[in-house]
Amino acid sequence: MTDLPASKIDLKAVISTPARVDNSEGMSYLQSVPRRLVTLYLPLTIIVVVLLFPFYWMALTSVKPDEQLLDLDKFNPFWTWNPTFKHFQKLLFESYYPYWLWNTMYVAICATILSIVASVFAAYAIVRLRYKGANLVGGLIFLAYLVPPSILFIPLATVVYQYGLFDSPLALILTYPTILIPFSTWLLMGYFKTIPFELEECALIDGASRWQILTKIVVPLAIPGLISAFIFCFTLCWNEFIYALTFLQSTSNKTVPVAIVNEFVDGDIYRWGSLMAGALAGSLPLVILYAFFVEHYVSAMTGAVKV
Amino acid sequence: MADVAIPRAKPQMSEANAWTQLKHNRNWLGFWFMVPAMAFLIFFLAYPLGLGIWLSFTDARIGRVGQFVGTENYEWLWDDSIFWLSVFNTLLYTFVASALKFAIGLYLALLLNEHMPFKAMLRAMVLIPFIVPTVLSALAFWWIFDSQFSIISWSLKQLGLINQNINFLGDTTWARISVIFANIWRGVPFVAITLLAGLQTVSPSLYEAATLDGATRWQNFRYITYPLLTPIIAVVMTFSVLFTFTDFQLIWAMTRGGPVNATHLMATLSYQRAIIAGQLGEGAAISSAMIPFLLAAIMVSWFGLQRRKWQQGESND
Numbered sequence: 001m002t003d004l005p006a007s008k009i010d011l012k013a014v015i016s017t018p019a020r021v022d023n024s025e026g027m028s029y030l031q032s033v034p035r036r037l038v039t040l041y042l043p044l045t046i047i048v049v050v051l052l053f054p055f056y057w058m059a060l061t062s063v064k065p066d067e068q069l070l071d072l073d074k075f076n077p078f079w080t081w082n083p084t085f086k087h088f089q090k091l092l093f094e095s096y097y098p099y100w101l102w103n104t105m106y107v108a109i110c111a112t113i114l115s116i117v118a119s120v121f122a123a124y125a126i127v128r129l130r131y132k133g134a135n136l137v138g139g140l141i142f143l144a145y146l147v148p149p150s151i152l153f154i155p156l157a158t159v160v161y162q163y164g165l166f167d168s169p170l171a172l173i174l175t176y177p178t179i180l181i182p183f184s185t186w187l188l189m190g191y192f193k194t195i196p197f198e199l200e201e202c203a204l205i206d207g208a209s210r211w212q213i214l215t216k217i218v219v220p221l222a223i224p225g226l227i228s229a230f231i232f233c234f235t236l237c238w239n240e241f242i243y244a245l246t247f248l249q250s251t252s253n254k255t256v257p258v259a260i261v262n263e264f265v266d267g268d269i270y271r272w273g274s275l276m277a278g279a280l281a282g283s284l285p286l287v288i289l290y291a292f293f294v295e296h297y298v299s300a301m302t303g304a305v306k307v
Numbered sequence: 308m309a310d311v312a313i314p315r316a317k318p319q320m321s322e323a324n325a326w327t328q329l330k331h332n333r334n335w336l337g338f339w340f341m342v343p344a345m346a347f348l349i350f351f352l353a354y355p356l357g358l359g360i361w362l363s364f365t366d367a368r369i370g371r372v373g374q375f376v377g378t379e380n381y382e383w384l385w386d387d388s389i390f391w392l393s394v395f396n397t398l399l400y401t402f403v404a405s406a407l408k409f410a411i412g413l414y415l416a417l418l419l420n421e422h423m424p425f426k427a428m429l430r431a432m433v434l435i436p437f438i439v440p441t442v443l444s445a446l447a448f449w450w451i452f453d454s455q456f457s458i459i460s461w462s463l464k465q466l467g468l469i470n471q472n473i474n475f476l477g478d479t480t481w482a483r484i485s486v487i488f489a490n491i492w493r494g495v496p497f498v499a500i501t502l503l504a505g506l507q508t509v510s511p512s513l514y515e516a517a518t519l520d521g522a523t524r525w526q527n528f529r530y531i532t533y534p535l536l537t538p539i540i541a542v543v544m545t546f547s548v549l550f551t552f553t554d555f556q557l558i559w560a561m562t563r564g565g566p567v568n569a570t571h572l573m574a575t576l577s578y579q580r581a582i583i584a585g586q587l588g589e590g591a592a593i594s595s596a597m598i599p600f601l602l603a604a605i606m607v608s609w610f611g612l613q614r615r616k617w618q619q620g621e622s623n624d
Binding site (some may be wrong): 030040041043044047048050051052054055057058061069070072077114115117118119121122124125126129130131132134137141143144146147148149150151152153154155156157158159174175177178181182185210235238239241242245246256257258260261272275276279280282283286287290291294297298301302 | 333334336337338340341342343344345347348350351352353354355356358359362367411414415418419421423427429430431432433434435436437438439440441442443444446447448450451453456458461492495496497500501504518549550552553554555556559560573574577578581582587590591594595597598601604605
């Protein structure tokens with residue numbers, strides 16, 4: 001208590017450094033270096049190598065010349081000295097691949113925007129309007145999250161057919177939100193709960209309408225949550241397979257995952273190069289997006305299971 | 308607390324006409340806000356869910372509205388050995404893959420929770436299998452598990468461990484092992500990263516105190532980490548079990564249910580019967596047969612959540 005100025009400075013330093021940065025070693029000094037090598041770095045390396053190997057293999061296959069792909073004895077299969085972009089060229093100029101990429105992106109963006117808008121309203125109403133039965137609806141939305149597409153695709157196929165949406169991107173744009181809305185509503189409910197209630201009270205007293213409160217206070221404050229929800233929904237759309245497989249028929253309308261499985265898998269033994277090139281090109285947009293938003297991505301994932 | 312939200316509505320109550328009622332009444336406002344989300348969920352989720360159960364009691368085919376046939380589809384499935392094989396496969400796939408995903412995921416989470424250089428980057432890399440579309444990584448596995456040019460067979464041959472290629476996706480046992488491996492590979496990052504988020508909320512001072520009292524590393528895990536992590540484990544594993552049980556894309560991209568139906572799951576079988584063979588009613592019966600299993604998983608999740616609230620002394624919010 002006597003050295004008040006000093007403690008004040010300390011407090012400032014503590015506040016100004018982000019809480020996450022922790023350079024202390026914790027209790028790890030209790031372990032010797034060799035022991036850490038065996039119990040920590042060795043298993044970690046093995047797991048990470050196994051987790052990343054398929055991508056290395058995918059990338060390597062997509063740039064290998066055909067003769068090296070099928071002759072494992074003459075060439076070392078783990079590396080190539082003369083990479084070729086022949087497979088990518090074939091993909092881009094001799095197939096519908098650009099269309100498929102465009103379809104995937106178009107469907108994913110439309111479905112994501114639709115779902116996020118609907119979820120913002122729903123989450124705000126459940127958390128802040130607290131209408132009669134809000135808790136029950138929140139619970140039902142969580143249950144909807146647990147209904148998997150595998151038990152819905154058969155009846156949905158008949159519904160889509162009845163509405164005349166078969167083989168149209170609109171079928172996917174309208175059905176994907178059933179996967180996305182429960183998830184993003186649940187995520188945004190968590191975010192909205194963290195926004196101080198007092199801000200809204202002040203706005204209400206100043207005469208703001210609910211619409212103004214939502215658009216001018218709640219949504220701007222929930223931007224990190226919206227980004228998380230957006231990229232996670234986008235990834236889910238890109239990843240979706242069974243609806244796209246069932247509802248789309250013509251080659252040029254397909255999305256990347258479905259098209260690669262159906263159109264590239266023929267009897268040709270030289271198909272591997274272009275198949276892997278297609279898989280790589282279909283994954284890269286997501287990986288790049290992920291690289292920019294790792295933190296948002298992780299918070300979306302953990303937020304979804306935090307109940 | 309919630310009543311504070313409507314200070315405006317009360318003074319106007321006397322002159323409230325229908326329009327202001329709709330604009331300011333909390334329940335009506337809530338209703339309007341819920342309309343878009345509810346419209347999607349009712350038309351494309353609740354209605355198809357009911358329709359699917361109805362279809363399972365009809366003899367609908369593609370292009371023909373079905374007649375009600377009672378439980379005929381289910382009776383037919385009861386005597387269908389392929390259906391029972393798919394149930395067995397699904398249960399095997401779910402149990403083995405989920406158990407291993409949990410074990411490896413928890414282990415990886417504990418490793419990633421240690422202090423080390425490049426921690427953030429490692430964490431980001433671990434999650435990559437989860438974001439890459441399942442079908443595309445399944446294709447990579449299809450190539451890795453190729454019968455002739457498999458890199459695994461080649462490496463094992465070079466090491467002198469085997470003499471001829473392993474027929475990964477052509478042999479029933481190997482095919483099951485291969486798809487389960489691919490599923491674990493894809494699921495581990497999700498389990499690890501979510502459990503890691505749970506681990507980071509455990510205060511380090513608990514471990515320090517326990518270590519001072521002479522607890523071993525195992526005791527630290529068993530009596531501090533595990534009990535504090537139980538609620539999040541319950542939720543994560545429910546999700547994991549649910550999505551493994553209803554998996555479709557991984558199998559479809561790698562084996563399409565073959566060889567000799569050894570990897571047919573209920574989801575892939577229902578797709579094959581309903582969409583490829585056109586027997587919508589029978590396919591719907593297979594997918595409706597998944598519902599009891601899903602309900603069981605949801606019950607587990609429910610009790611896991613109850614326990615979490617009880618443990619943390621949270622109010623019901």
